[in-house]
Amino acid sequence: MSTSRWAAVLPDFTPWRSGRDFRLLFYQGTVTFFGSFMAMIALPLQIKHLTDSPLAVGAMGAVELVPLVVCGLYGGALADAVDRRRLILLTEAGLGLLALVLLVNALLPDPLLWPLYVVAAGVSALTGLQRPALDSLMARIVPHDQLTAAAALNGLRYQFGAIAGPALAGLVVAYAGYAAAYSVTVAGFLVSVLLCLRLSPAPPVGDAERPSLRGIAEGARYAWSRPVLLGTYAVDLAAMFFAFPNAIFPFLADELDAEWALGLMYAAGAVGSLVLGLTSGWTSRVRRHGLLVVGGAGVWGLAIAAAGWLANIWLVLLCLAVAGAGDMLSGLGRATIWNQTIPEGLRGRLAGIEVLSYSVGPQLGQVRAGTMAGWTGTRTAFWSGGLACVASVAVLAALLPKLISYDADTDEDAVRRRASREADAQTGGSPVAP
Structure with a gap:
């Protein structure tokens, strides 16, 4: 090559x-x-x-x-x-x-x-x-x-x-x-x-206000007013809530008579993410990052569903690795959109909302997976959650079309943010909120 x-x-x-x-x-x-x-x-x-x-x-x-x-x-x-x-x-x-x-x-x-x-x-x-x-x-x-x-x-x-x-x-x-x-x-x-x-020091921009509930609410209102941002949070929450089955890995290992593979189950997602990261050069040329968010979450859901259908432990591990790669791809899209569009003066507060997205989703997902496994069985909890993830991501994509159509070259917030960065570079000044 x-x-x-x-x-x-x-x-x-x-x-x-x-x-x-x-x-x-x-x-x-x-x-x-x-x-x-x-x-x-x-x-x-x-x-x-x-x-x-x-x-x-x-x-x-x-x-x-x-x-x-x-x-x-x-x-x-x-x-x-x-x-x-x-x-x-x-x-x-x-x-x-x-x-x-x-x-x-x-x-x-x-x-x-x-x-x-x-x-x-x-x-x-x-x-x-x-x-x-x-x-x-x-x-x-x-x-x-x-x-x-x-x-x-x-x-x-x-x-x-x-x-x-x-x-x-x-x-x-x-x-x-x-x-x-x-x-x-x-x-x-x-x-x-x-x-x-x-x-290097990273002082706040302009006349930054002291932390307050009003300031946190201002960040939440900004996120709510931006369908693209709202879509990134919603897709991540849906994917984690419906298809985060780590809590029931031990039970799946028992059903597959592969208790020896439990550690591999926990590691498989990270391996898939690592492989995607090692071959990620092409993502630098992507402009439609909303497609990465939705497509990666869809791959995650389908792979988790397949892990619930299959009976061969090695195929299950492969599916979990593919799920990890999908999660990594979706994460790249989310991080890029956040960093390309959020004004500097609101960036911290929006990152705080992101903390809710990545922490609450998996926690609730573990509860969902464990509860569903208790009601319907471990395998059903896997594949039903994966399919529910795909369906919910599809619904969110339909309800928030701006996420799908997001283009780093034409999105108003991304263009405004890019212009602000270029102006800062020319003047040699500190970043300012656009």
Whole structure:
């Protein structure tokens, strides 16, 4: 294959080569994801070890959801009102301190249970505060025409962490113990803080208002007034609610007489996303990003439905990998539309709404999958959820035609945002809200 053909397939590394801050965030995110996944695996395993109770392990999700939602919305307003670099730095340092609490607790002769839940809630809260600042910073440090490539690289970074982190965490916990796993997490956050210190300042634009409920409502009204944005949130929520079956993977493994493949089921989606990321060069030339959102969600739903129909474990794993690739494709479209169209002064608050999309959907999806499996059986819960996902995405596409017709070259918000970025580049000034 010629060099030009390889370039058309392989990831586009232009944002990484051209942007110092993007490289710093790429390194920071890689280290953080790896360390965080180490703790994400060790924490529920330690709760299981201390209690031997599935209910106690499941309760961790309950204590995480509310802080994530509340702090996600507030963090969005905060990201529009303060220096985003400072917010990222402080929350990253806070996450490191919480990891240190886990380490100290694990070193006790008799580790305590309650600190594990407190830390889980604290991590969820700090993540909610930090995520909007991280997401909203991307459009400021990456040129307008490189946003899809940047989203693909960020997805690639996440998938590497999602595959390597849990795999190594299992080995570390099994052979070295929980304290060793948490030590890796603490070290990761220490490196991450040092990298964040080197980021350029990212002060708010104009006369930013203090975070308030009125400011959060203003962001919600803006999203509601933009059918394209509304469509990205709605499609993601529908896909996750109807076709997020992770909670019933153990039951599917039992029915297929393939208990040995349970870990592969959890990893298959990340592998599919990774393959899509490694061959994402073509996405940099896409202009109709709404089609990526809808098409990727449709692939996700069909693949989950097929996983419920098939009886061969290897075909099921293949379907789960295809679902992961579809989810990655839809995510690239969503991230590009958000970064191409949202005004700088509202970017944090809209990123806070995104936190609701990516957190509430999977949580409710797990409830739906478990409830449906209890009523109708595991296989039916899979294929019915997948088909419901496809149907709901089709209905949303019909109700919100502007999402399908979105074109980065002609959409009014995208054109306005691009012109603002070009004006900033010519004047050498800070980004301003269009």
